[in-house]
Amino acid sequence: MSDIPSIEMQDVRVVHSRNPGVTLIDEVGWVVRPGEFWVVAGLQGSGKSVLLETAAGLTPQGGGSVRIFGEEVQGGQRDPEEVSEVRRRLGLVFDGNGRLFPSLNVFENIALPWCYHRNASLADAAEALGPLLEYLHLDRLLDQRPGRLGRAWARRVALGRALATGPELLLLDNPLSGLDMAHVRWWRTFLSDASRGHAALGGRPLTLVAASEELRPLLVAGRQFALAHGGRWRLLGSTEDVLSAREDDGVRELLGDND
Amino acid sequence: MESITTTFSRSEVRRVGNRFAPALIEALETLTRLAAFTLITLGTAWTRFGQNSRVIRPRIVDEIHRSGVRLLPIVGFLGAALGVVFVGQTIALMQQVGASGFTGTLIVTVFIRELAPLTAGLVVLARVGTATVIELGTARALGEVEALEALGIDPIHYLVLPRVVGFTISVICLTVYLMLLTLGCGYLFAFARGLKATPGEFFGEVAGALSWLDFPLLAMKTGGFGAIIGLVICYHGLARSLTLEEVGQATTRTVAQCVVACLLLDAVFILLYLIA
Numbered sequence: 001m002s003d004i005p006s007i008e009m010q011d012v013r014v015v016h017s018r019n020p021g022v023t024l025i026d027e028v029g030w031v032v033r034p035g036e037f038w039v040v041a042g043l044q045g046s047g048k049s050v051l052l053e054t055a056a057g058l059t060p061q062g063g064g065s066v067r068i069f070g071e072e073v074q075g076g077q078r079d080p081e082e083v084s085e086v087r088r089r090l091g092l093v094f095d096g097n098g099r100l101f102p103s104l105n106v107f108e109n110i111a112l113p114w115c116y117h118r119n120a121s122l123a124d125a126a127e128a129l130g131p132l133l134e135y136l137h138l139d140r141l142l143d144q145r146p147g148r149l150g151r152a153w154a155r156r157v158a159l160g161r162a163l164a165t166g167p168e169l170l171l172l173d174n175p176l177s178g179l180d181m182a183h184v185r186w187w188r189t190f191l192s193d194a195s196r197g198h199a200a201l202g203g204r205p206l207t208l209v210a211a212s213e214e215l216r217p218l219l220v221a222g223r224q225f226a227l228a229h230g231g232r233w234r235l236l237g238s239t240e241d242v243l244s245a246r247e248d249d250g251v252r253e254l255l256g257d258n259d
Numbered sequence: 260m261e262s263i264t265t266t267f268s269r270s271e272v273r274r275v276g277n278r279f280a281p282a283l284i285e286a287l288e289t290l291t292r293l294a295a296f297t298l299i300t301l302g303t304a305w306t307r308f309g310q311n312s313r314v315i316r317p318r319i320v321d322e323i324h325r326s327g328v329r330l331l332p333i334v335g336f337l338g339a340a341l342g343v344v345f346v347g348q349t350i351a352l353m354q355q356v357g358a359s360g361f362t363g364t365l366i367v368t369v370f371i372r373e374l375a376p377l378t379a380g381l382v383v384l385a386r387v388g389t390a391t392v393i394e395l396g397t398a399r400a401l402g403e404v405e406a407l408e409a410l411g412i413d414p415i416h417y418l419v420l421p422r423v424v425g426f427t428i429s430v431i432c433l434t435v436y437l438m439l440l441t442l443g444c445g446y447l448f449a450f451a452r453g454l455k456a457t458p459g460e461f462f463g464e465v466a467g468a469l470s471w472l473d474f475p476l477l478a479m480k481t482g483g484f485g486a487i488i489g490l491v492i493c494y495h496g497l498a499r500s501l502t503l504e505e506v507g508q509a510t511t512r513t514v515a516q517c518v519v520a521c522l523l524l525d526a527v528f529i530l531l532y533l534i535a
Contacts, residue, residue: 087408088410090409092409094406099405100403101398103394113410113412117311161410
């Protein structure tokens with residue numbers, strides 16, 4: 001496995017995507033190494049989603065430097081081909097319904113990045129992505145339009161789309177929010193499979209970053225934890241470190257211990 | 260008295276300036292951004308021509324189907340109506356005033372060079388263009404464009420190019436279709452009202468009024484209308500971050516700017532015809 005960090009942020013100011021004058025999280029210093037599983041916790045509106053978009057190079061940072069696989073993708077005259085190449089190595093699953101493309105059905109949504117980057121047909125994609133679709137239990141939904149899917153299944157389709165190109169790094173925005181217990185269990189199994197490596201997911205362990213409004217559901221699965229709270233960024237450490245810091249206001253709120 | 264007049268004039272000028280200067284500046288800014296967007300699109304078309312063709316070509320075919328094939332009935336209806344209203348009436352009127360020899364010239368100058376391309380362009384704008392701005396603006400507002408970028412897919416390549424190419428081809432084809440239908444229906448109407456000329460004589464007269472320059476210029480003009488409509492639509496739908504509330508306003512702006520841009524392009528071609 002390469003020593004180059006998957007994500008490297010130095011003194012980054014995470015700013016609002018529509019209003020760059022508004023700082024959401026200041027002085028983010030963060031290194032995500034290959035094979036790690038980070039959980040970024042924060043309350044709603046703390047800037048977690050924008051942090052993930054900044055880490056993926058989609059939203060420009062207000063200051064500091066962001067490197068993805070050692071490459072800067074924001075600022076200057078970047079070659080779109082190089083940026084595209086870097087982005088193919090990461091997958092991002094957006095919050096809510098995953099921002100699926102409503103004009104495409106489930107299969108076309110998942111197959112789009114695979115077909116685009118390989119200049120392949122949907123028939124080729126059906127063959128190549130079969131094991132992934134089976135793993136995601138999406139076989140029965142392939143002809144459906146995203147608008148007809150519930151949130152849980154839409155998010156799973158978004159996961160399939162993000163995994164279709166075989167990324168090394170997977171960013172998940174609130175993967176467990178609003179899901180019933182059956183789906184939460186499936187996601188926990190998936191996170192475990194992805195961090196250890198699974199044949200349907202390319203075989204190698206994925207580097208994972210999951211943003212979450214609650215710490216408890218990911219306390220066992222996650223290995224490193226960070227906190228975005230009150231506009232500040234804090235690295236918490238391992239599960240044990242989080243539990244030993246439960247007296248901290250931010251940690252207590254995110255563990256749900258206030259109740 | 261002179262001083263009062265001068266003061267009045269200055270305040271009037273200031274008032275008019277205050278009113279129109281911001282609008283002028285905004286128009287210039289829009290024009291600059293639109294030019295930049297056009298250059299980026301042309302650059303993408305140049306550098307990525309033929310790339311990812313298995314994904315992009317079906318999208319171009321879909322756009323041609325959406326903005327061309329599906330508009331055949333409405334354009335056909337317009338063609339029939341224009342044939343009766345314009346061509347049929349023109350033939351009858353020219354016969355009445357004893358100027359039948361100029362019928363072909365009149366039809367070519369007014370209908371083939373001006374009305375047909377503009378009508379086809381405006382139908383595409385009204386029927387497909389407005390829906391496309393809403394579609395793209397909503398996609399932008401809901402973050403679907405960022406989702407494309409996250410997948411390493413260039414939104415200009417995937418969303419803009421197929422639409423611009425599709426609209427260009429559609430407007431060219433619909434113009435030809437409109438011309439043929441209008442001339443055919445116009446002839447039938449005139450024939451029913453007692454026109455003595457055979458179809459061969461009538462179409463021969465129209466063809467005789469065309470010059471060799473009409474073919475490249477008409478192709479450029481109709482293609483230009485399609486490209487302009489496609490670019491302005493995609494610019495307003497995608498170029499800046501919209502909220503859902505702003506999508507409606509963007510649609511209205513798009514229609515107005517497309518009409519103005521097409522008329523300006525039309526004026527350029529009128530100048531070219533005059534020079535030629």
